[in-house]
Amino acid sequence: MAEGTLVPAWSDRLAAWLAANRQKLLVALTLSVASEFVAWAVAAAYGYWSRGAALGLRSYCLWDCGWYAGIVRAGYAAAPAEHRAGDAANWAFFPLHPLLAGAVHRLTGLTPEESLLVVGSLLLPVAIFLFIALLEAHEIDLDPWLAGLLVAFNPESLYAHTGYTEPLYFALCAGALLALQRDRWLLAGLLGAAGSATRLVGAFLVVPMLARLVRPPAPAALLDRLLAIALVPLGVALFGWHLYGLSGDLLGFLHIQIAWDHVLQNPLLVWLRAIWHFGWNQLLAAAAVWGLCGALYLCLRRMVGYGLFLALATLLPLSTTVISLPRYIFWQPVFLVGLAMALSERPAVTPFLLPLFVAGNLLMSVAWLSLRIIAL
Secondary structure (H helix, E strand, O other): OHHHHHOOOOHOOOOHHHHHHHHHHHHHHHHHHHHHHHHHHHHHHHHHHHHOOOHHHHOOOOOHHHHHHHHHOOOOOOOOOEEEOOEEEHHHOHHHHHHHHHHHHHHHHHHHHHHHHHHHHHHHHHHHHHHHHHOOOOOOOOOHHHHHHHHHOOOOHHHHHOOOOOHHHHHHHHHHHHHOOOOOHHHHHHHHHHHHOOHHHHHHHHHHHHHHHHHOOOOOHHHHHHHHHHHOOOHHHHHHHHHHHHHHHOOOOHHHHHHHHHOOHHHHHHHHHHHHHOHHOOOOOOOHHHHHHHHHHHHHHOHHHHHHHHHHHHHHHOOOOOOOOHHHHHHHHHHHHHHHHHHHOOOHHHHHHHHHHHHHHHHHHHHHHHHHOOHH
């Protein structure tokens, strides 16, 4: 029998895949373009209103974006030298995002800052597509357009336009969970390893994998699953090894956090101190309640792996400060899976939730551009 009759041509496979995923692709591309346009329109309008001149998307590249741009230009520092006290280094910022931006920088000639923004913009439709596919894999009956809106116009989706790691992390996390749900363990492990090379919380993907491991596999399948789980921490391990070669500190990405006053503490004490200080800290601390309630909801819905993952992703940043909590929780695939599940069962809530999401998205963009909040 001819080889061509045994293995369909790649063009046929691609055509079949496009036909099967046409709607998800349309939703992902449409909403990502809409999100990009809104971000540009807010920047332009805010620029005219506040400065008499239009601001472009480049104006969103602040704070962490500058650190990542420095990594694209010169790699990781051998010793702390930044901040006024000279105690900061770019070790706190994980490598996969600047590696991708560095490739774009070299291939296109764009500046490092522009390359970081381009990577985020390109990954947003991927994140939307994979999230919709993840809901389908879990048989959560939510309209794909609504599911896509939860990602594209989430208040924290601002970070898709700031040169931060969020869109890369979201896409990798959603992709790993989708592969796991489809029992493609090796792919889940590889995506999990990439996730842990993107953000430290990516290493927590071992939790839903361990939760799924309790299903009785064949002996050969058990070895495959254990190998996949072992792959997940590989990303952060390789990053630590690189820092060890540079600085002699295997855990430099953790130790350097002290330069930002991020010292590991009891998360309950961090939360209580934030609650007792009137203002932004109280609102930020409230995000922890949402995160832990979402984790409990997922556990009660027999998605224990997802619930524990969300709980750990909430408690880790809460162990140092409440500043970054909202983006660790509200633009987290497992949190949005729980929200999608709740919306599918209570559709009457949707008309009230979506305007809040869009309004929150616009307010976050204006606050970011006006420098009235500090997002680390």
